Amino acid sequence: MNVPVLAPLTPAARRVLDAASELFYERGIHAVGVDTIAEAAGVTKKTLYDRFGSKEALVVAYLQHRDAQWRDLLDKYLTRVPEPGPDRVLAVFDAAISWSDENGAKGCSAINARAEIGDGHDGHPVFPEIARQKVWLLDLFTEILRDANDVDPATMAKRMMLLYEGAIVTVGMETYPHPFDVARDMARSLLTAPAR
Amino acid sequence: MNVPVLAPLTPAARRVLDAASELFYERGIHAVGVDTIAEAAGVTKKTLYDRFGSKEALVVAYLQHRDAQWRDLLDKYLTRVPEPGPDRVLAVFDAAISWSDENGAKGCSAINARAEIGDGHDGHPVFPEIARQKVWLLDLFTEILRDANDVDPATMAKRMMLLYEGAIVTVGMETYPHPFDVARDMARSLLTAPAR
DNA sequence: CCTTGACTATACAGGTCTGTATACTTGACT
DNA sequence: AGTCAAGTATACAGACCTGTATAGTCAAGG
Known part of the structure; x- marks a missing residue:
């Protein structure tokens, strides 16, 4: 993928x-x-x-390395919930809770790397890498939701992405504890709510 | 405040x-x-x-300056919706849309600053400043929600904070366009939904 | 045997970083 | 007239930065 x-x-x-x-x-x-x-x-x-x-190449390797570790953990959580459905989306948040507990005290390495590169991200090899990581997760949400017969997987994936990003940032900022629990709760409500 | x-x-x-x-x-x-x-x-x-x-002091001044500008804009949007109610929460998202359109192409300066300081944030004068900014917004959400007679203002404020942080980060990461519109939509649903 | 890849050790080039020192100018207020 | 705050101009100290150069060690494989 x-x-x-x-x-x-x-x-x-x-x-x-x-x-x-x-x-x-x-x-x-x-x-x-x-x-x-x-x-x-x-x-x-x-x-x-x-x-x-070069240092720049090492930075890219660092970002790829961390992302690969995160995807490995995510895979473990997803294979535990093989049947299509909303629970597979929640499994992403369960994986994120586990990940951030052990490796995420400062939030998302991709977001943090973004903060350190200029906005003229032309030619800078870091931006494509972190953009790819975020799009990968958005696409994963979309696929899981499509398999779960969500009426609008693209829109719902954007919402899930918002909850995920908000939570991982809140972990790093220490605004309040356990934001992924809040995010997971919101996701569950969104996914199990009757159509409005 | x-x-x-x-x-x-x-x-x-x-x-x-x-x-x-x-x-x-x-x-x-x-x-x-x-x-x-x-x-x-x-x-x-x-x-x-x-x-x-010192440069460090200038960094703190920069963060305070940017936050003051954001609060000024936010005040304008809030005074336009004086009556307590969910619309005042949505006004925060409207302000954020306007802000990020003009000053937010790289996301939140506080979050970005966080990425550049060590996690041993003892004695580092930047961390208290950005923590204060985030708590200030969380408290603002809480107050607005309490005035709107929300049944659980503290919990709902955490949710609003998640949507806000997720959107502002998504702006900076360029994962998909107009994330604050998605966040505002989700906030509206949460605030106008019948109790479940 | 001997080449090759992986590695250590050390030195250094050339640049940039934060922060300070020295000497001078200018305008406002007392 | 005189003091003081705010500013310019320039130089420099000392540390740290990325990246390279030189010389040598050591083990595996053909």
């Missing part, structure tokens, strides 16, 4: 990517230098550049 | 704050240096530091 498969990594490259993922997510992309990443990974800067080519 | 009033600014300080607001918002905070800001404002770096003390 149009997701990039990252090339197999050498052991040192793995450590670089893991270190970069943690540091970029927790401190922000611009705030973390390549020396810091190399040191945290127990690797020389030369190795980092030999494997990834 | 616990909002900071920024001290009167000298002409040069005004230009610095205006330039900083545009540059920080469009390119990100870490991506913009003080030299760039000073040059854009037609001011020497010394003046910038004489007026604001």
Whole structure:
């Protein structure tokens, strides 16, 4: 479904990517230098550049890596609810609750990355990646809803997307606790409500 | 209602704050240096530091400035709908539509700033400011809903907050067009639906 | 045996970052 | 007349940034 498969990594490259993922997510992309990443990974800067080519490319790999982990978790939750229906939509929110509990204290890495790149996102390789991730999820919602015989899957998917994005941001902003529970509740109401 | 009033600014300080607001918002905070800001404002770096003390303080001023502008616009929309009721909640979304059309192409400055500060937000003066902004809006929703005799203003305010945050992020991510229209629609349904 | 890929270690180039120091100008108010 | 706030102009310190260069180690595979 149009997701990039990252090339197999050498052991040192793995450590670089893991270190970069943690540091970029927790401190922000611009705030973390390549020396810091190399040191945290127990690797020389030369190795980092030999494997990834540039910091920008490493940032893209970081975003792909985190998204791949999220999709893996999501798959687990979706295969547990195989029959088409509203419960499959709710499974996305259940996965998001689990994900944000363990890996999401600062919100969505794609949204956070967006904040750090200019709005002239021409030629910047980060924007296509994060745009792709968001469209992928919107499309997933649409498919699940179509399979569930929703009367207007495209519109309902936009609504689900809004709830999802609102919740993940609220996690990062700490506006109030457990926003995904609220989002899940709203989704359930929308999906089980009689047609108005 | 616990909002900071920024001290009167000298002409040069005004230009610095205006330039900083545009540059920080469009390119990100870490991506913009003080030299760039000073040059854009037609001011020497010394003046910038004489007026604001540090880049960090200028960032806080930027966030307060943008929030003050948003609250001004919001006030205009709210005074247009003086009678308590659901329409006052919808007025917030109407204001947000207008705001994001003109000043919000990259989403919410507070959310974007959050992405650039570490999660160890102890002592960092930016986090309290953006947390205050979000709580302020949550409280505003709560008050409007209480005045509208909502049966559970606190819960409904959390829902409105989710729709608002989801929409503003979706604007910045360009996942799909006009998300605030979707959010406003969902809010209207929630507020006018018969009790379930 | 010997080449090749993966890696370490170290140094450095060239740029940008925040913040400060020094010296001067200008206009307003007392 | 004199003081003071606000500003310009310029230089610089010291740190940090991305990226490259040079030299060497080590293990696996043909």
